[in-house]
Amino acid sequence: MEIFQNVLYGFSVSLNPFSLLACLAGCLIGTLIGVLPGIGPTATMAILLPFTAKLEPAAAIIMMAGIYYGAMYGGSTTSILVKIPGEAASVITCLDGYEMARKGKAGPALGICAFGSFIAGTLGVVGLMLIAFPLAAAALRFGPAEIFAILVLGFTMITYLAGQSKIKAVAMAVLGLILGTVGLDPMTVTPRFSYGSITLMDGIGLLPLAMGLFGISEVLLNIEEKVVRQVFKEFKTNVRSLLPTKQDWKDSAKPIVRGGALGFFLGILPGVGAIIPTFLSYGLEKRLSKQPEKFGTGKIEGVAGPEAANNAATAGTMIPLLTLGIPPNAVMAVLLGAFLTHGVRPGPLLMTEHPEIFWGVITSMYIGNFMLLVLNLPLIGIWVRLLKVPYGYLFPLILLFCLIGVYSVGGNNWDIVVMLIFGVVGYLMKKFKFEAAPLILAFVLGTMVEESFRQSMVLLRGDLTMFFKRPIAGGILTFAFIVIISPLILSILGKIFGKSKMSLPPESYD
Amino acid sequence: MKWNKLSGKWNELGGSIFLLIIGAFTCFEARKFEIGATVNPGPGYFPLFLGVAMIILSLAMIIKDTMEGDSENRSLWKNLNWGKILYTLIALTLYGLFLQPLGYLIATFALMFILFWVTGGQRWWGGLISSTITTSISFILFKVWLGVHLPIGLWGGF
Numbered sequence: 317m318e319i320f321q322n323v324l325y326g327f328s329v330s331l332n333p334f335s336l337l338a339c340l341a342g343c344l345i346g347t348l349i350g351v352l353p354g355i356g357p358t359a360t361m362a363i364l365l366p367f368t369a370k371l372e373p374a375a376a377i378i379m380m381a382g383i384y385y386g387a388m389y390g391g392s393t394t395s396i397l398v399k400i401p402g403e404a405a406s407v408i409t410c411l412d413g414y415e416m417a418r419k420g421k422a423g424p425a426l427g428i429c430a431f432g433s434f435i436a437g438t439l440g441v442v443g444l445m446l447i448a449f450p451l452a453a454a455a456l457r458f459g460p461a462e463i464f465a466i467l468v469l470g471f472t473m474i475t476y477l478a479g480q481s482k483i484k485a486v487a488m489a490v491l492g493l494i495l496g497t498v499g500l501d502p503m504t505v506t507p508r509f510s511y512g513s514i515t516l517m518d519g520i521g522l523l524p525l526a527m528g529l530f531g532i533s534e535v536l537l538n539i540e541e542k543v544v545r546q547v548f549k550e551f552k553t554n555v556r557s558l559l560p561t562k563q564d565w566k567d568s569a570k571p572i573v574r575g576g577a578l579g580f581f582l583g584i585l586p587g588v589g590a591i592i593p594t595f596l597s598y599g600l601e602k603r604l605s606k607q608p609e610k611f612g613t614g615k616i617e618g619v620a621g622p623e624a625a626n627n628a629a630t631a632g633t634m635i636p637l638l639t640l641g642i643p644p645n646a647v648m649a650v651l652l653g654a655f656l657t658h659g660v661r662p663g664p665l666l667m668t669e670h671p672e673i674f675w676g677v678i679t680s681m682y683i684g685n686f687m688l689l690v691l692n693l694p695l696i697g698i699w700v701r702l703l704k705v706p707y708g709y710l711f712p713l714i715l716l717f718c719l720i721g722v723y724s725v726g727g728n729n730w731d732i733v734v735m736l737i738f739g740v741v742g743y744l745m746k747k748f749k750f751e752a753a754p755l756i757l758a759f760v761l762g763t764m765v766e767e768s769f770r771q772s773m774v775l776l777r778g779d780l781t782m783f784f785k786r787p788i789a790g791g792i793l794t795f796a797f798i799v800i801i802s803p804l805i806l807s808i809l810g811k812i813f814g815k816s817k818m819s820l821p822p823e824s825y826d
Numbered sequence: 827m828k829w830n831k832l833s834g835k836w837n838e839l840g841g842s843i844f845l846l847i848i849g850a851f852t853c854f855e856a857r858k859f860e861i862g863a864t865v866n867p868g869p870g871y872f873p874l875f876l877g878v879a880m881i882i883l884s885l886a887m888i889i890k891d892t893m894e895g896d897s898e899n900r901s902l903w904k905n906l907n908w909g910k911i912l913y914t915l916i917a918l919t920l921y922g923l924f925l926q927p928l929g930y931l932i933a934t935f936a937l938m939f940i941l942f943w944v945t946g947g948q949r950w951w952g953g954l955i956s957s958t959i960t961t962s963i964s965f966i967l968f969k970v971w972l973g974v975h976l977p978i979g980l981w982g983g984f
Contacts, residue, residue: 367972367974370972370973483883483886483887483890484841484887486883487845487880487883487884487887490876490879490880490883491845491848491880493872493876494848494852494873494876494877494880497872497873497876501859501869503869504860504868504869506859506860506869508859508869508870508873509855509873532918535914536911536914536915539907539910539911539914539945540906540907540908540910540911541906541907708942708945708946708947708948709942709946709956711941711945711946712937712938712941712942712945712946712956712960713960715914715918715941716934716937716938716960716964719918719921719922719937720964720968720974720976723925723976724968724974724975724976727975727977729922729923729925729926732918732921732922732925733919733922736915736918736919736922739915739918740915743911744841745841748840748841750841766872769867769872770867770871770872773864773865773866773867774865774866777865778863778864778865778866780864
């Protein structure tokens with residue numbers, strides 16, 4: 317009953333004109349950047365962050381969230397039509413979505429993406445609502461040791477799930493923590509690495525760092541190469557042609573539910589994000605299918621499941637941020653920045669201190685999912701035309717937004733310099749195959765990590781074993797340890813029991 | 827042949843060596859602050875720990891890359907339009923330096939013109955039109971509508 321009252325209160329916030337406008341703006345911008353390859357939700361949120369300072373906190377967060385899940389909707393459009401994923405989370409959609417388009421079924425593919433995303437996204441928001449409330453209440457009992465343990469788990473998951481090299485991912489996390497120590501020590505207020513500079517005493521700003529690493533570096537990578545885009549000429553843009561048939565619905569219903577559940581629960585875990593659930597959903601649908609050999613030739617299950625997964629994951633990723641104040645991935649790290657810009661600290665107290673933000677953001681996601689369904693179907697023709705805009709027109713605008721955005725924060729040229737430095741750093745990182753996500757996440761969490769560790773050491777009198785004697789902290793750290801050693805355990809078990817029984821069938825992930 | 831192998835190795839090791847320097851620098855600077863003890867860590871404790879961790883990680887990466895034998899002769903800079911990157915970075919740096927003295931309108935117009943014409947590949951008159959439109963609309967959007975404080979620069983004298 318209390319949840320019902322809170323939801324009604326949330327709708328009273330999210331349905332006011334400013335919040336609706338912010339939600340619409342976020343969904344539109346999110347869909348746009350999802351359609352356009354070359355810029356993602358992390359960079360866009362970082363770029364627009366300073367401009368949301370003028371909005372009410374609830375409206376600002378609603379808009380930022382809208383950009384994130386809007387990008388998930390938009391990314392599938394280019395995956396299906398051009399085989400270029402607009403977003404990393406839409407990579408897997410290229411496999412069967414593009415093949416469906418080649419067979420003249422682009423409309424149903426796009427349609428099932430939109431409807432599947434809507435259903436899974438809405439179910440994800442329901443899950444968020446049901447889990448966030450008790451979790452936030454439980455988190456009120458967390459002390460510094462528990463917070464530190466969760467952060468350790470987060471870093472462990474990020475490195476375990478690192479795409480390329482785990483050791484490089486750890487190194488980037490450590491670099492992010494090092495960059496986070498620039499400025500004033502959180503406990504003794506001693507200036508560190510400031511060299512007498514008042515600017516450095518404030519630390520390195522999140523905005524110039526994020527804009528440089530994700531915005532500027534992405535532009536540099538794109539302008540060094542040419543991407544040729546070709547769009548199907550035969551594609552019809554009327555709504556009727558986008559509606560899936562009864563058979564399409566019959567084939568997609570269970571994948572949507574399975575993908576949604578998978579995406580939501582995995583999205584809660586630190587370090588997972590929206591990308592991994594899409595790959596796992598695809599693998600699951602292929603394994604469960606009666607015709608697994610046809611995956612990759614235009615199976616609608618291969619589109620419905622992953623798209624449902626990535627949209628449900630966006631709701632799941634909000635849970636650690638809203639209830640614990642811990643962003644589980646780089647996108648949420650930037651959203652944390654949005655909270656902090658408005659002087660709001662997400663976490664267990666958010667529900668009691670700022671219920672309008674907590675429930676307003678959650679209920680706005682219902683509204684946003686509905687807006688996206690309405691936007692994506694009739695406006696697909698317009699999004700497709702945008703793909704034809706040459707990148708030579710787009711990248712100067714992206715750079716201008718970055719420059720104005722970063723300058724508007726403090727009116728300081730230094731922020732532009734920092735952004736450009738990290739733009740070059742981000743560019744070189746991509747060249748040398750170092751991932752930026754662990755760095756930004758560690759940078760944002762760095763102060764929290766150090767504070768919680770030092771406070772824990774004082775409370776536990778320097779005895780590191782005491783972490784494991786506290787049930788919640790000990791349980792989380794044990795799980796983190798198991799995650800770290802699981803590759804070794806699996807390898808040993810594989811040698812004991814034989815490789816053929818332990819490894820996945822070779823056709824599971826093409 | 828040898829140069830190709832060396833440059834391939836440099837591609838792999840360059841990042842790791844840079845991180846090793848970062849780690850060593852962090853350790854060196856952290857000593858200037860009070861380290862404290864585990865029971866009561868000081869401001870230098872965490873940076874020192876991170877510096878040591880970075881040194882260990884970068885050495886591990888260097889050893890791993892060196893022992894892996896001949897790496898692929900992957901050139902990071904071949905067949906790429908890296909001239910565009912240099913022009914873009916120079917233009918952005920100059921923008922940062924001259925934004926306040928010249929003011930938003932002049933600095934942005936110049937930047938957009940260079941980006942549209944030199945890097946974007948448009949014709950000079952196309953660049954002029956695009957930069958005029960972009961500068962005007964962005965000024966109205968950011969200064970007038972959003973109220974962002976933008977430097978006046980030379981216009982302040984009028």
